[in-house]
Amino acid sequence: MHVPDGILAPPVWMGLATASAFALGYVGRRLRQQTWQQNIPLMGVMGAFVFAAQMVNFPILPGTSSHLLGSALLTLTLGQPLASMAMTAVLTLQAFIFQDGGVLALGANVFNMAVMGTLVAQWAGRAFGLYKKTWGAVAAGWFSVTIAGALAVAELLASGIRLPSWSVWLALGALALTGIVEGLLTAAILALLERSGLRKLETPIGRQSRIVAVTALLSVVALTAGALIASADPDILETALVKTGLDKLATTLLQSPFGDYQAPIAGPSWLRQVLAGALGIALIVGAALLLARFYTSRKKLPPRCTTSS
Amino acid sequence: MLPLIEVKGLRFTYPDGTPALNGVDFTLYPGETVFLLGPNGSGKTTFVLHLNGLLRGEGLVRVCGLDLRDPRNLPTVRAKVGVLFQDPDDQLFMPTVLEDVAFGPLNFGYPRELAFQKAREALARVGMSHAADRAPYHLSAGEKRRVALAGVLATNPEVLVLDEPTTFLDPPSQRDLLCLLRELHQAKVIVSHDLTLGRALATRALFFSGGKIVAQGSFDEIIHRFGWATVPSQPNGG
């Protein structure tokens, strides 16, 4: 899932780095308004915890083993802003110390796992029930892994790398399986944490914010699928649009920024794919950021559990 | 003589409802070394966290005449009362040893140069000058303890509060620490059941139980009164 350097096309990693920087800047501002000084050791130590938790392996299928990825667990316990910062710190150190994930690709990896991974976990947790309910945790784990992985695949395709379609399906299937394990593990850990008396940091949510969460989650899923399809094969998108009768609308929409989808813009075909992918991703970023801003501006993190002056 | 620390009727309950302190009275004079004894969970660590205002319960806590209920006094008090935590890994969090020792002085507003000079002096004081540029993680347990102590000494405290200072240490390191502590002139509050340390340093000992001080006297007296230094003989006569 950690995309190394040398694979993504420059427009893709540059665009995603910019998107991540904006998202993190926004999150950082929100944290600063709260007691950010207390959050620094929390973010650091829990980041180190994610590293360590990833060392604990368990078997899933004969011959293979897996480990927790952690963004859903952190989101459901520390809240999305802090989880996002902690995961960013983890990914940055992994890129430098372990060479796990590239340095230029860091923006893309942060986007997939630390920004979208945590946002989706938050929305899924809320959409599928309050946090204490097991299904919310399972969904948060499943979506955080699957969406992050699918985005990575979409970024590869958008970079003009041609992948056989069976390999894309294989990758998505493997992601869905890993997601199930992540979800089960996250739910099990949360149940244990709750039993051991860790006061929940997230308060129950109302019906309204649940609707927002469902909408946000659905649009991310749709946009990820759209990005995958558009970057894999623009023709599929075309056929689907014609069949559903949306082609006219789409043509008008697409005509304005890029001209006709069918008549290629000047340049090689991979460039067209990059543009299609970038468009999809830009849509996701825009929608997610808007929704995040809309949603998070109305909610404050409750204070942490122990007293300190 | 004016007391360095005065505590009257201190009560504290943790946010989850667990009562930890039920009315503690305590006075510390310059030159004293007071040992706090008592079973696990009797409130010793909770108590020492009140001495520099990290926890604030009901009741009076005054350090050098400054009332801790007034938050404006906290920075001064924290410079005057140096706390050595039980696990040095909790205390050594900066990338290098020197930066870690300079952390306190920098935060207490010393100019940069002076802060690093104080840090070097403190490292020399505990005999760790050679490790100034190393990463704290790579030190041995005894070295970590000494660096943590240097971090506390760097701000010239008047009271040292040490929570289980000899845990994790092998006998030679324990002996080194004992000699070092004996040379330091500050008044000390030490949470420890280490017999050698207590016999060498204690001027007085207090026994905590259920969040209260239930007895006080000399270190040996307390240890013997509660039978903490003896192993019961086998019931069957062996």
Next chain:
Amino acid sequence: MHYVVLERLSQRDSVLHRRDARAKIVATLSLLVALAFLPNSAWLQFGSMALLLMAATSMADLPVRILALRILVVLPFSGLAALASWLAGDPARGVAILVKSCLSVYLVILLVATTRMPELLQALKQLGVPDAMVLGLQFVYRYLFVISEQAQHMVFAARSRMGWQEGPSVRLKPHSLGLRTAAGLVAVLFLRSYERSDRVFQAMLARGFRPGQLVAKPSKLAAPDILFSGSAVSFAALLVATAKFGV
């Protein structure tokens, strides 16, 4: 642990080790960007980049074998991507993916093997990364070892009470545990880390921590550092320019 090897290498002394961390970061980034912009068939440029990196390795007196092994970490991902690309009928791109990602990792390894972690973090701060993020990175790096060791001990303790629970044909990895055991272990590790973060915060407060206190060490770049990053940037530009104009 394997990454400690690179950390040990960074303690050595050489011309490259002595360069300012900022200069090395700028040099690494510019070469990485150049690699990213090279077309798939720029063999001459790939070759000269490889030669440059090998020269840097010998200048920094780094063990070739260890570095070569570290470079292989990209293979699981890049290898698969390259293979897929090949199967989809684009072998040239597959090879280019392998070459580019290996060279990129080589660059990052050189940076980390010649720069001590505190200097790297300091340089990030000097280059304008926000304080909170640098402090966060510092803390993750600091407690990485402590908590990993805790995890290791807990895994050993769990394994030593688990007997030899291997299925007939399943060969478990050394730290492999059942899902339930793993969940319990991670939950306890979570609580211990969470409590530790509180104690760390108390230790910070006890020493008077206030935000905005940690300022970057003022240090000026020396002439050799500027020369070093300058030549790296111009080499990167040269590579891209020659590739563009068909040399």
